[in-house]
Amino acid sequence: MTAARVGIGGPVGSGKTALIEAILPHLAAAGIDTAVITNDLVTDEDAERLRRGGQLPPERVLAVQAGACPHTVIREDPTLNIAAADRLERDFPGLDLILIESGGDNLASTFSPDLVDFWMFVIDVAGGDDIPRKKGPGILQADLLVVNKADLAPHVGVDLPLMLDQAQAVRGGRPVIATVCRRDQGVAGILDLLRREVLFR
């Protein structure tokens, strides 16, 4: 194994696929050879969306079904994802990075250390500014917490600076990044963190 494996988890609709769509151009510009695995709950919709997006050749996007258990396929039994990642490394020698997107799940979802070297948890402001205060393993244990849709904060009554402060506090100062993935805001910061913490380049 040579490619770094990075998990992306978070609730349904928080922007996990949007984050991948936003970061792929940054990765390409940095010369980081990338592939993606999606874990859709019911369909191949996320995988198809990424394939249609055209930022990666379709064969570099694999879909793994979650057997009705989005947390099982990334934590208790990640073997289908491990096998998919192994296959990508076999098929694309020299791969630098494999992004593994979880199906949408609750705040308790976490990634197995067997599967990933680093994982981020994506929430969005429209889900409520109390999410960080609710803690939950996803919020607390992720290597990076991404607070997406930051631009919606004034429209949904969220005090974004307070939400970010509380997120920092419950995470003991570990990284928190606010993003607007649709507008490519904050995404470069995620890439910088991945380069520093995972890719070492």
Next chain:
Amino acid sequence: MTPDALPLLTAMHLADSSFPSGLFAFSWGLEAALAEGQADPRDLAGWIGAELHGRWHPFDRVALAGGWRLDGAGLADWDDLVDASIPAEMQRQQSLQAGAALAASARRIGVALDDGHAPVVHGRFLRLSGLTLPDALAVSAMGMARGLASAAVRLGRVGAVAVQRDLLALLPRIAALTDPPRPDDLPASFAPISDIALMRPLASRLFVN
């Protein structure tokens, strides 16, 4: 612990549904059959029994025994034969996918396995883990029965407690089916309803098949 308990403990460990093998994500046609009324959730034991008789006994049992018995080139040839014995492309790919998941898990705990079809990889893995062939067959048959029951529970069609009655009722049949095949037996299943069900497209599918 007495040394006599070791084979039982090993079998229990390897048969435990918490052992990561990827199989939780496969329903082998049950999802579509329940959705389309071909399987009756009030008679899950009937569906599981039919799968054990029509699929596991004539195919998985034989394929697994070859994986357990053979090494080297003989093992590779056997996997090729199993491959040729699954005419439906989707089913063939899913068997390989399940085999790759188990092999990935085994390699990470120090058991050197090549990818291959699920029952062949499973047989090889169980032998290298120290199981006798009869115990390996019991682990495999019980795994299929429990996997189907678990899929039905996660689909919300049967209760997690109620399904235990089905599994308990099936134990004598499972025990009767786990006779080791002869070395010259060839895998050949006949489970047309589930064969078609696992290939049938569903608008929303939770399982691999």
